[in-house]
Amino acid sequence: MRDLLAIVTCVAIVALPAAALDKGAGKATYEKTCALCHGPGLAGAPKYGNKAEWAPRLKAGTAKLYTSALKGTANGMPGKGGNLSLSDDEVKAAVDHLLASVGGASPPAAAAKAASAAPAAVVAAPAPKVASAAPVAVVAAPPPVAPPTAPRTAPAAPVATASADPNAFNRLLTAPGKRNPSPAEDGIHDPSNPGTHALQPPLTALAGMPPLNAGNRVNWVSSLEGGKIRPRWDRDDGAAAAVVMDLNIVREVKGSMPDVVYPHKQHTEWLDCSNCHPQIFIPQKGANQISMASIMLGQKCGVCHGKVAFPVSECRLCHSKKKEGTMPAAAVAGARK
Amino acid sequence: MERILPSGLRARLAGIVLAAAACAGLVLAAAAPARAEYGDVVINNHSDAAGVRPVVFPHWFHRVRFRCKVCHSDLGFKFQAGGNDINMVKIIDGQFCGACHNGAVAWSIENCDLCHSGKPGTPTQVHESTIQKLVGTPPPTASALPGAKR
Numbered sequence: 001m002r003d004l005l006a007i008v009t010c011v012a013i014v015a016l017p018a019a020a021l022d023k024g025a026g027k028a029t030y031e032k033t034c035a036l037c038h039g040p041g042l043a044g045a046p047k048y049g050n051k052a053e054w055a056p057r058l059k060a061g062t063a064k065l066y067t068s069a070l071k072g073t074a075n076g077m078p079g080k081g082g083n084l085s086l087s088d089d090e091v092k093a094a095v096d097h098l099l100a101s102v103g104g105a106s107p108p109a110a111a112a113k114a115a116s117a118a119p120a121a122v123v124a125a126p127a128p129k130v131a132s133a134a135p136v137a138v139v140a141a142p143p144p145v146a147p148p149t150a151p152r153t154a155p156a157a158p159v160a161t162a163s164a165d166p167n168a169f170n171r172l173l174t175a176p177g178k179r180n181p182s183p184a185e186d187g188i189h190d191p192s193n194p195g196t197h198a199l200q201p202p203l204t205a206l207a208g209m210p211p212l213n214a215g216n217r218v219n220w221v222s223s224l225e226g227g228k229i230r231p232r233w234d235r236d237d238g239a240a241a242a243v244v245m246d247l248n249i250v251r252e253v254k255g256s257m258p259d260v261v262y263p264h265k266q267h268t269e270w271l272d273c274s275n276c277h278p279q280i281f282i283p284q285k286g287a288n289q290i291s292m293a294s295i296m297l298g299q300k301c302g303v304c305h306g307k308v309a310f311p312v313s314e315c316r317l318c319h320s321k322k323k324e325g326t327m328p329a330a331a332v333a334g335a336r337k
Numbered sequence: 338m339e340r341i342l343p344s345g346l347r348a349r350l351a352g353i354v355l356a357a358a359a360c361a362g363l364v365l366a367a368a369a370p371a372r373a374e375y376g377d378v379v380i381n382n383h384s385d386a387a388g389v390r391p392v393v394f395p396h397w398f399h400r401v402r403f404r405c406k407v408c409h410s411d412l413g414f415k416f417q418a419g420g421n422d423i424n425m426v427k428i429i430d431g432q433f434c435g436a437c438h439n440g441a442v443a444w445s446i447e448n449c450d451l452c453h454s455g456k457p458g459t460p461t462q463v464h465e466s467t468i469q470k471l472v473g474t475p476p477p478t479a480s481a482l483p484g485a486k487r
Binding site: 183193198199202215229233235272275296297303308 | 371372373374375376377379390393395396397398400401402403404405406407409410411412416436437442448449450451452453454455456457459463464466467468471
């Protein structure tokens with residue numbers, strides 16, 4: 001039965017191993033992963049059961065829709081709906097379930113039913129189906145695809161096209177070529193302003209500095225330590241030296257995260273004591289309540305970290321002291337003090 | 338969004354999307370094409386009302402040349418975008434930006450468009466800050482809307 005089923009669908013649609021999955025699996029996957037957006041239609045996602053929204057997409061063909069679901073789209077759909085633990089077959093089964101709601105394609109189970117009910121049809125089936133927009137529908141014979149009764153004015157093409165850039169769906173990542181754009185291209189400066197083009201492009205200033213995977217993509221602290229930059233400590237006096245205090249404060253944290261080591265040294269290279277004390281941090285052990293939530297909302301460390309100093313994505317730059325007893329001795333010895 | 342949804346749904350959906358974005362911080366990021374430098378501060382306290390472009394302050398540019406302490410301690414800049422009541426009179430008087438932007442340390446104030454170089458209507462913000470990623474970019478100010486005079 002399973003083989004028969006596979007033959008039917010493989011002929012109907014190029015590469016459709018999803019046929020091996022039953023209708024229930026597709027529904028379950030849909031409800032677990034896809035329904036979040038395709039239920040209410042979040043972020044422009046075409047809604048479950050809404051034929052008008054699906055009609056232009058169905059025109060591109062089911063295979064194309066599988067690709068969109070698996071790889072993501074330029075419109076913002078993440079590959080596999082963001083749940084990369086799903087197998088390709090599970091995703092395809094979910095697509096089938098979603099398409100069945102708009103009569104675009106039948107779920108494989110329905111195809112199976114049709115096949116078992118009328119096996120002769122299988123033999124005759126292949127030829128006419130290949131080029132159809134919704135081939136399986138022909139086999140299972142549910143109501144035919146609804147014509148696009150309310151066609152969109154905009155072209156439907158981009159809807160179903162997978163993005164050329166495999167990481168495009170992840171808007172938290174910036175491709176290397178798109179980092180540190182020049183002022184005229186950065187979306188904040190006005191390119192029609194003559195002065196914009198006179199400003200220094202970031203890369204000419206930041207080139208050669210040690211890299212970091214966040215923020216300005218350079219490690220400011222290493223740059224200063226290594227002499228790559230020599231920012232003045234005093235506005236007028238280029239020879240003035242920073243008043244550096246070398247004192248590490250260890251903050252024990254809850255959970256399994258390594259403890260935080262706060263280095264006064266690296267901070268006093270840049271800042272004056274009065275920048276932090278006593279307004280932001282009371283200079284007394286145990287007097288400051290700090291949480292990641294408050295940091296992310298711009299308080300405590302978040303006054304600078306997450307705005308201009310390296311952001312919270314760089315966990316281990318602060319959480320750098322392994323807890324004792326939680327690691328093998330060798331790892332503890334190797335951990336930074 | 339206009340392309341995909343009928344107008345009746347749009348307002349309702351926009352609400353849902355905004356709520357989701359506030360929680361997840363993901364959806365709205367797609368609507369923010371700006372990719373200026375981390376820490377670039379747009380200051381639009383008075384600019385739009387005065388008919389000039391908002392100021393873009395590039396933190397990275399100043400960090401290469403001065404330590405934080407020079408501006409945030411010696412010159413009295415608070416750690417808050419838009420939180421310093423800066424105006425041109427004060428700058429001419431040598432306060433805030435005017436401590437350096439006086440023709441001696443850095444370019445002086447007649448080079449209006451070197452500082453006032455932002456897109457009209459861009460709201461006050463720290464670009465790419467964690468808060469901005471979590472909560473979203475503030476809505477454009479009135480002068481950014483179509484038909485607004487410059």
